[in-house]
Amino acid sequence: MEGLKIKYQTTNNFSELVVDYLNENKKLQPFINYFPSLENFEKQIVEKQKYKVNRSVLVKVLKDQNSSITLSKNSNENIEFLLDKNTFTITTGHQLCLFTGPLYFIYKIISSINLVEQLKDKYPEKNFVPIFWMASEDHDFEEVNHINLFGRKISWESEQYGAVGRMKLNGFQNVLDELKQILGESENAQKLIHLFENAYLNHSTLSDASRYLVNELFGRYGLVILDADDKRLKDQFISVIKKDVLQKGFVTAIQNCSNELSKYYKIQAYARDINFFKLSDNKRELIKESSDKKDIENNPEQFSPNVLMRPLYQEMILPNIAYIGGAAEVSYWMQLKTAFEQEGIPFPILLLRNSAMIINGKQEQKFKNFGFKIEDLFLSEEELKKKYVLSQSQSDISLENEKAKLENVYNNIAEKTSDIGLKNRIFSQLKKQLNTLNDLEQKLIREEKKKYQNSLNQIEKIKNQLFPNNSLQERHDNFIPFYLKDGENFLERIKSNFDPLSPNFVVLSF
Numbered sequence: 001m002e003g004l005k006i007k008y009q010t011t012n013n014f015s016e017l018v019v020d021y022l023n024e025n026k027k028l029q030p031f032i033n034y035f036p037s038l039e040n041f042e043k044q045i046v047e048k049q050k051y052k053v054n055r056s057v058l059v060k061v062l063k064d065q066n067s068s069i070t071l072s073k074n075s076n077e078n079i080e081f082l083l084d085k086n087t088f089t090i091t092t093g094h095q096l097c098l099f100t101g102p103l104y105f106i107y108k109i110i111s112s113i114n115l116v117e118q119l120k121d122k123y124p125e126k127n128f129v130p131i132f133w134m135a136s137e138d139h140d141f142e143e144v145n146h147i148n149l150f151g152r153k154i155s156w157e158s159e160q161y162g163a164v165g166r167m168k169l170n171g172f173q174n175v176l177d178e179l180k181q182i183l184g185e186s187e188n189a190q191k192l193i194h195l196f197e198n199a200y201l202n203h204s205t206l207s208d209a210s211r212y213l214v215n216e217l218f219g220r221y222g223l224v225i226l227d228a229d230d231k232r233l234k235d236q237f238i239s240v241i242k243k244d245v246l247q248k249g250f251v252t253a254i255q256n257c258s259n260e261l262s263k264y265y266k267i268q269a270y271a272r273d274i275n276f277f278k279l280s281d282n283k284r285e286l287i288k289e290s291s292d293k294k295d296i297e298n299n300p301e302q303f304s305p306n307v308l309m310r311p312l313y314q315e316m317i318l319p320n321i322a323y324i325g326g327a328a329e330v331s332y333w334m335q336l337k338t339a340f341e342q343e344g345i346p347f348p349i350l351l352l353r354n355s356a357m358i359i360n361g362k363q364e365q366k367f368k369n370f371g372f373k374i375e376d377l378f379l380s381e382e383e384l385k386k387k388y389v390l391s392q393s394q395s396d397i398s399l400e401n402e403k404a405k406l407e408n409v410y411n412n413i414a415e416k417t418s419d420i421g422l423k424n425r426i427f428s429q430l431k432k433q434l435n436t437l438n439d440l441e442q443k444l445i446r447e448e449k450k451k452y453q454n455s456l457n458q459i460e461k462i463k464n465q466l467f468p469n470n471s472l473q474e475r476h477d478n479f480i481p482f483y484l485k486d487g488e489n490f491l492e493r494i495k496s497n498f499d500p501l502s503p504n505f506v507v508l509s510f
Helices: 016-022 025-032 040-049 055-065 073-083 104-122 172-183 187-201 206-220 230-245 252-261 293-298 310-317 328-335 336-345 363-370 374-379 382-393 400-413 418-465 481-486 488-495
Strands: 005-006 086-093 127-134 146-148 154-156 224-227 276-280 283-286 302-303 322-327 349-352 356-359 504-509
Touching: 005 374, 016 025, 016 328, 025 252, 040 322, 040 349, 055 073, 055 224, 055 230, 073 127, 073 206, 073 224, 086 104, 086 230, 104 127, 104 206, 104 322, 104 488, 127 206, 154 172, 172 187, 187 206, 206 224, 206 488, 230 276, 230 293, 230 302, 230 310, 252 336, 293 302, 310 322, 310 336, 322 328, 322 382, 328 349, 356 363, 356 374, 356 488, 363 374, 363 418, 382 418, 400 418, 481 488, 488 504
Parallel strands: 086 127, 086 322, 127 224, 322 349, 356 504
Antiparallel strands: 005 504, 146 154, 276 283, 276 302
């Protein structure tokens, strides 16, 4: 079923930067390489071809890391393709969230897979490989150790610290036992339980479990999963580590670019003098003082890039031409344009991942029965209630006509003088009068609402279901409820409705 496409700006849930980027606002040009279009990828490919990537090391690492899982024919072929200079990657990445975490984890991956398919159609003489970059070195355990499911929070409690990918899966049986009680006995529930048990009980670390899980869900599409927490890959990053840690060689470039971007938009991340952490068995500690040069050369795997260094690492070790991320990621990548130029590394094309809201048939029918269009879902709860009450009221309690007449009266008065000060006083008085009318209108509406309380409660319920914690569904809910209903067909339905080059939010009725 085809989803309803809605412009991002009309959802009122995306930043000005994102909206401007989707609209290809020219003031963003200094902070990117090319705006995302199929045609611009030809230029991006030419640039990346001139940049040397150690493909043999990359392929060796990928084969080693994925040797313990069963790869699809497509994924195996894609790894081999990476040895070819005419093969390029499309990368997305995320933290190692439990059971994939919020829905947008899945949306990111599907967006990258779909872009690869579009590029293959456009440039059949090239190969394109979707890469999932596991943020295994991240240390924010509280971000990844839980999911929200049917109004409950299921958490994995652990006393471990440091890089989450290295954490042992001790005590995970308790998490799965709790999940089993919730999922029930349906065929799809049993499939999920089997999948999760194989992932989290048959692997020793969160990285290994996450790799298995993501491969089982998306391997058929040729997805290749990379854990950059590897000495062989970090060896290629030594020059950048030394430049940042020993010379503080990036802070000026990043700050200058960030300052320019901040003239128009809110900044997402802030550069430090040193932008690396030191990794050990149970720690990931911010480096505050210069390290020993030999330590970096001999043990680069102990140096973990922060959010602003990770993009440079990614683009040095991958033949990458595009990065797909959320709104915050697109924003902080733009802070790095001058850092990429400083190092002579091609800056990839940035794409906003696809976003969606899933509404079930019962919710959709109720919403329409109230006289709303699906687009109205993005109105605030109060706006929805007001709209409903005004549509149902037997008496005309809207004061919009009166406000318009009042504005007309004051505008006519203001035209009678050319004195700026007097005009300001006239319009100040108008504002006071309009505020009074607004207050009166709200009181009339509140009184009228009492007649429709049951319907208003249902509107509030639907709104809360689709916008948990007043945020988009994709930032809170997990994929499990939808998989229970549709099984693997759920992923196919999402995939068939996503176009990573489309500037539209998607509403899907399931």
